[in-house]
Amino acid sequence: MYRFILSSLYCTSLLALIASLPLLAKETPKAYAQCIACHGENGEGNAALSSPAIAGLSEQYLSRQLKNYASGKRGYESADSYGQQMAAISKSLDLNKDVPELAKYIATLPKPTIEQKVSGDLKNGHRYYHAKCGACHGGQGQGNSSFKAPKLAGQHFDYLARQMQNFSQGMRGKHPDDKYGRQMAMMARTVSDKELADILFFISQQ
Numbered sequence: 001m002y003r004f005i006l007s008s009l010y011c012t013s014l015l016a017l018i019a020s021l022p023l024l025a026k027e028t029p030k031a032y033a034q035c036i037a038c039h040g041e042n043g044e045g046n047a048a049l050s051s052p053a054i055a056g057l058s059e060q061y062l063s064r065q066l067k068n069y070a071s072g073k074r075g076y077e078s079a080d081s082y083g084q085q086m087a088a089i090s091k092s093l094d095l096n097k098d099v100p101e102l103a104k105y106i107a108t109l110p111k112p113t114i115e116q117k118v119s120g121d122l123k124n125g126h127r128y129y130h131a132k133c134g135a136c137h138g139g140q141g142q143g144n145s146s147f148k149a150p151k152l153a154g155q156h157f158d159y160l161a162r163q164m165q166n167f168s169q170g171m172r173g174k175h176p177d178d179k180y181g182r183q184m185a186m187m188a189r190t191v192s193d194k195e196l197a198d199i200l201f202f203i204s205q206q
C-alpha cells in the first residue's frame with residue numbers, strides 16, 4: 001500500500017515537472033534585451049520608431065526574417081533605412097543560438113492590442129483581401145505556415161503599407177535566393193493604391 005502511495009506521489013511530481021517545462025521554455029532569452037528599445041517589452045512594436053509588432057509571429061517566420069536580414073536578403077538597399085537598421089542588429093546575433101531562442105520566445109508572446117487611426121472601405125477591403133491575399137495569409141490575416149505567409153492581423157498599419165511598397169519597388173523580395181519574398185513581391189505589384197488602402201483597413205479590423 002505504502003509503496004503504491006509513494007509511487008503515485010512520484011508520478012504526480014513527475015507530471016508536475018513535465019507540466020512546468022513550457023514555463024521554463026518561456027523564460028526571456030538574454031538577447032531579447034537588445035530588442036526592447038524598439039519592439040517593446042511585449043513585442044508590441046513602436047509606431048514612432050517605425051518598428052513593427054513581432055509578438056506572436058510564427059517561430060519559422062521570425063527565424064527566417066532574422067536570417068534574411070543577416071545574410072542580406074532583406075534590408076539590402078541603402079534607401080531602406082529601417083531594413084538597414086534591422087540588418088545591422090541581425091548581423092550581431094549568433095545565428096545558431098540567439099536566433100532560434102529569440103524566434104521561439106517571441107512566437108509565444110500574446111497578440112498585442114495596437115491603437116491606431118485608420119479608415120477605408122471595409123466591404124471592398126474584404127472583397128479584395130479574399131480575392132488576392134486570403135489564400136496565403138488566411139481568412140482573417142492570421143497567417144498560414146504551409147504557405148510560409150506571416151500573420152498580418154494586429155500589425156501596425158504604416159508598417160504593412162511600407163512593406164507593400166518595399167516589395168513592389170524591389171527593396172524587399174528581390175534577392176534571387178529569397179523565394180518567399182519574391183513570391184510576395186510579385187503579388188504586391190498586382191494591387192493598386194486604392195485597393196491596398198481598403199485591404200489594409202480590412203486587415204486592421206481583424
Ligand code: HEC
Nearest residue numbers: 031034035038049050051052054062065082083086089102
Ligand atoms: C533600433 C531599433 C530596433 C532594434 C533595436 C531592433 N529592431 Fe527589429 N525592427 C526594427 C525596424 C525599424 C524594423 C522594420 C524593418 C523593415 O522595414 O524591414 C524591424 C523589423 C524586425 C523584424 C521583421 C518583422 C516582420 O514582420 O517581418 C523582426 C523579426 C525583428 N525586427 C526582430 C528584432 C529582434 C529579435 C531584435 C533584437 C535582437 C530587434 N528586432 C531589434 C527596429 C529595431
Ligand code: HEC
Nearest residue numbers: 132133136147148149150160163164180181184187191199
Ligand atoms: C502566394 C501567396 C501569397 C499571396 C497571395 C499574398 N502573400 Fe503576402 N506574403 C506571402 C509570403 C510567403 C510572405 C513572406 C515573405 C518573406 O518571407 O519575406 C508574405 C509577406 C507579406 C507581408 C510582409 C509582412 C511582414 O510582417 O513583414 C505583407 C505586408 C503581405 N505579405 C501582404 C499581403 C497582401 C496585402 C496580399 C494581398 C494583396 C498578399 N500579401 C498576398 C505570401 C503571399
